[in-house]
Amino acid sequence: MRLSRFIPSxxxxxxxxxxxxxxxxEPSHAQNARPNILLIVADDMGYSDLGCFxxxxxxxxxxALAQRGVRATSFYVGPTCSPTRSMLLSGSDNHIAGLGxxxxxLGPKQKGKAGYEGYLNGRVASLAxxxxxxxxxxxxxxxxxxxxxxxxxxxxxxFERDFALLQGGGSSWADMKYPNPAHPHLTFTLxxxxxxxxxxxxxxxxxxxxxxxxxxxxxxxxxxxxxAYLSFQAVHAPLAVPxxxxxxxxxxxxxxxxxLRASRVARMKEMDIVGKDVQPSPRLPNVPAWDLLTPExxxxxxxxxxxxxxxxxxxxxxxxxxxxxxxxxxxxxxTLVIFLSDNGPEPMELGSLVESAFSVEAKKWFLENxxxxxxxxxxxxxxxxxERLGLRSDLRPSACxxxxxxxxxxxxxxxxxxxxxxxxxxxxxPSCRSWxxxxxxxxxPVPSTPRKS
Ligand SMILES: [Ca+2]
Numbered sequence: 262m263r264l265s266r267f268i269p270s271x272x273x274x275x276x277x278x279x280x281x282x283x284x285x286x287e288p289s290h291a292q293n294a295r296p297n298i299l300l301i302v303a304d305d306m307g308y309s310d311l312g313c314f315x316x317x318x319x320x321x322x323x324x325a326l327a328q329r330g331v332r333a334t335s336f337y338v339g340p341t342c343s344p345t346r347s348m349l350l351s352g353s354d355n356h357i358a359g360l361g362x363x364x365x366x367l368g369p370k371q372k373g374k375a376g377y378e379g380y381l382n383g384r385v386a387s388l389a390x391x392x393x394x395x396x397x398x399x400x401x402x403x404x405x406x407x408x409x410x411x412x413x414x415x416x417x418x419x420f421e422r423d424f425a426l427l428q429g430g431g432s433s434w435a436d437m438k439y440p441n442p443a444h445p446h447l448t449f450t451l452x453x454x455x456x457x458x459x460x461x462x463x464x465x466x467x468x469x470x471x472x473x474x475x476x477x478x479x480x481x482x483x484x485x486x487x488x489a490y491l492s493f494q495a496v497h498a499p500l501a502v503p504x505x506x507x508x509x510x511x512x513x514x515x516x517x518x519x520x521l522r523a524s525r526v527a528r529m530k531e532m533d534i535v536g537k538d539v540q541p542s543p544r545l546p547n548v549p550a551w552d553l554l555t556p557e558x559x560x561x562x563x564x565x566x567x568x569x570x571x572x573x574x575x576x577x578x579x580x581x582x583x584x585x586x587x588x589x590x591x592x593x594x595x596t597l598v599i600f601l602s603d604n605g606p607e608p609m610e611l612g613s614l615v616e617s618a619f620s621v622e623a624k625k626w627f628l629e630n631x632x633x634x635x636x637x638x639x640x641x642x643x644x645x646x647x648e649r650l651g652l653r654s655d656l657r658p659s660a661c662x663x664x665x666x667x668x669x670x671x672x673x674x675x676x677x678x679x680x681x682x683x684x685x686x687x688x689x690x691p692s693c694r695s696w697x698x699x700x701x702x703x704x705x706p707v708p709s710t711p712r713k714s
Contacts, residue, residue, distance in 0.1 A: 295396075299583070300488070303496060306573065315531075322580050357385060359380055399419055400422045403490075428444075431494075437458075440499070466576050495573065
C-alpha cells in the first residue's frame with residue numbers, strides 16, 4: 262500500500278518533507294572531511310508549494326538543490342511548530358524534549374506535566390550542544406519558539422552565535438509587532454543578549470540569511486566546520502514581502518484555489534510525487550467552493566495567495582544568496598544542506614482541522630511501515646527521490662552520524678556530571694530509531710500504575 266494514497270487526507274496536519282543533500286554525500290569521505298551542516302526550516306509551508314514538489318511558485322534555488330540531492334516524499338513532521346522544532350534539535354520525541362504541545366496551546370491537563378513544559382526542558386542535549394562539543398561552530402538565525410527565558414535561549418543550548426526571534430511568529434519588519442494583546446512586542450536575542458530594537462531596514466528573511474553568511478565569514482580560517490540553523494519566519498502569517506516583490510504573482514491566482522489545487526495534484530502525479538491513483542480529498546466543509554465566493558471575497562483570497570507566493574519566492578531568493586555565498590567561499594562542496602518545513606500551511610482561516618485526518622487504516626499502515634533509519638536517505642544517490650518514511654527526529658542522529666558522532670559523544674561524556682551510561686556508545690547508535698542523550702540527572706519520571714482493587 263502506498264503512502265501516497267493518504268496524502269490528500271493528511272496534507273494539512275502532516276506535511277512536509279524535503280530533504281536535500283548537497284555536495285559531498287559519500288559517507289566515508291564526509292566523515293573524514295567533517296561536513297558543514299546547513300539546516301534550513303521554513304515555517305508553515307505547504308507540501309506542494311515548491312516547484313520541485315509540483316508547485317507553480319518559483320523556487321529555483323530549492324529546486325536546484327532537489328536536482329542535485331534527494332527529495333523525501335514521506336518525511337513526516339509534527340502537526341505544529343515548536344513540537345517539530347524540538348524533535349529536530351533533540352533527536353527525540355517532542356514529549357521527552359518538553360514540547361508535548363506548543364506552549365501557546367497547552368490544555369488544563371497538560372500544564373505542569375512532565376513533557377509539556379513548553380520549552381526545551383534540558384532532558385536532552387541539543388543538536389547544537391552535541392556538535393559544538395565535537396568542535397563545530399554553531400550558528401542560528403530566525404525563529405526559535407522553544408523557550409523565552411534566558412536559560413532556554415539558543416545561546417544556552419549550544420549556539421555560539423544567534424540572531425533569534427523567540428516567539429512563534431509575528432511581524433517580519435523592524436516594528437517587532439506580535440499579534441497578541443498580552444504580549445504585543447516580539448523578543449529578539451543577538452548572541453545571547455536581548456535586543457530591543459532592530460535596524461530600520463530589517464526584513465526577516467534577508468536579515469536571517471545575512472546573519473548566517475556573516476557568521477560563516479567570521480570563522481573561515483580555523484579549519485572547524487559549522488552547523489548553521491537558518492530558521493525562516495517565512496511563510497508564516499502575517500504575510501509580508503518587500504515592495505518590489507508585491508506584484509510578482511499579480512493575477513496568477515484569479516482562477517481560484519479549486520483550479521490551483523487540481524493543477525498541483527496533476528503536476529504531482531506527472532512528477533511521481535504522488536501515485537497516479539491519488540484522488541484529492543474532499544474540500545473541508547467550512548471552505549466554500551471558489552465559484553460560490555463573492556467577487557470581493559475572490560479578490561481578497563487571490564491577493565492573499567499572490568503575497569504568499571511572493572513571500573515563498575523571496576525566501577528561496579535568500580536561500581540562493583546563502584548557497585552562492587558558500588560556493589564563493591569554497592565551502593559548498595562539503596556542506597550538507599537540509600531543507601524542510603516545520604509543519605503544513607496555516608489552517609486557522611479554514612477553521613478546525615478535520616478530526617479524522619488519520620484514519621485507522623492509515624495509522625496501522627504507518628506503524629507497519631515506519632522505518633527511519635538514516636541510511637535510507639543520508640548518502641543516497643543524488644537526483645533521487647525516496648518514499649522511505651522519515652521523521653523530523655531522524656535528522657539529528659543522521660547529522661551527528663555524518664559529523665563524527667563519536668567525537669560528539671565523547672565530548673559530551675566528559676562535560677557532564679555523573680554516570681553517562683545512557684549515552685550511545687558508538688556511531689552505530691542511530692542506525693534504527695532516533696537516539697536520545699538523556700542527561701543523567703534529568704531522566705523522565707516513570708509514572709506509577711494504579712493497582713486495581
Ligand atoms: Ca510552523
